[in-house]
Amino acid sequence: MQKGILVVVSGFSGAGKGTVMNRLVESHDDYALSISATSRLPRPNEKEGVNYFFKTREEFESMISRDELIEYAEYVGNYYGTPKSFVEERLNEGKNVLLEIEIQGAMKVKSTFPEAILIFIMPPSASELKRRLVGRSTESTEEIDRRMNRAVQESQGIEYYDFILVNDDVDRCAARLHGIVEAVSCTSRRQAGFIERIRQELKEMAGGAE
Numbered sequence: 001m002q003k004g005i006l007v008v009v010s011g012f013s014g015a016g017k018g019t020v021m022n023r024l025v026e027s028h029d030d031y032a033l034s035i036s037a038t039s040r041l042p043r044p045n046e047k048e049g050v051n052y053f054f055k056t057r058e059e060f061e062s063m064i065s066r067d068e069l070i071e072y073a074e075y076v077g078n079y080y081g082t083p084k085s086f087v088e089e090r091l092n093e094g095k096n097v098l099l100e101i102e103i104q105g106a107m108k109v110k111s112t113f114p115e116a117i118l119i120f121i122m123p124p125s126a127s128e129l130k131r132r133l134v135g136r137s138t139e140s141t142e143e144i145d146r147r148m149n150r151a152v153q154e155s156q157g158i159e160y161y162d163f164i165l166v167n168d169d170v171d172r173c174a175a176r177l178h179g180i181v182e183a184v185s186c187t188s189r190r191q192a193g194f195i196e197r198i199r200q201e202l203k204e205m206a207g208g209a210e
């Protein structure tokens with residue numbers, strides 16, 4: 001079986017990347033969403049083991065020391081990290097694994113897994129981003145300002161991503177994301193095993209005659 005593709009999705013807080021990825025997972029069964037661990041407190045509608053595995057800082061630090069994370073980063077004062085075992089198991093089952101992580105984590109994943117694809121989801125404009133953050137009303141004004149400032153910093157690293165997608169419409173953005181993953185699955189690098197098999201079969205069928 002072909003191993004799945006590791007897909008890293010980043011975007012400014014409020015860009016709607018979570019919604020886009022959920023849409024993709026709902027409409028295709030060959031994707032799996034990695035669930036991160038975080039030391040941030042749950043938002044009112046968030047559930048343990050669904051949105052995140054919520055940890056204390058001490059618990060998170062022991063996950064780091066036990067080497068249980070593919071990557072981790074501190075973002076706006078909290079730890080966030082990707083548990084290793086889930087990702088590896090799903091990739092081996094042939095699922096494309098989606099990691100929704102911020103930029104420092106994305107860069108770490110790219111250096112550990114060079115074959116991963118990095119996608120940055122953009123809002124249509126800065127004012128639309130602010131509107132979405134305010135509309136979400138789960139963050140304080142101070143937190144919204146911190147997230148807008150963080151977006152300014154993160155905008156410096158966007159060029160390191162392989163693909164940029166504008167989230168103007170969730171369905172359209174999810175379809176484009178799926179299109180990228182499908183295209184990558186057809187690259188000759190990912191098809192190396194298949195190419196080799198056909199070569200072998202051709203040789204056998206050609207019967208060795210020049």
Ligand code: 5GP
Binds near residue numbers: 010072080
């Ligand atoms: P939020 O607090 O809004 O859920 O997430 C804040 C930021 O943390 C987002 O940019 C999100 O992509 C990022 N994030 C979530 N999980 C992880 C993770 O496992 N690793 C890293 N590096 N970032 C993460």
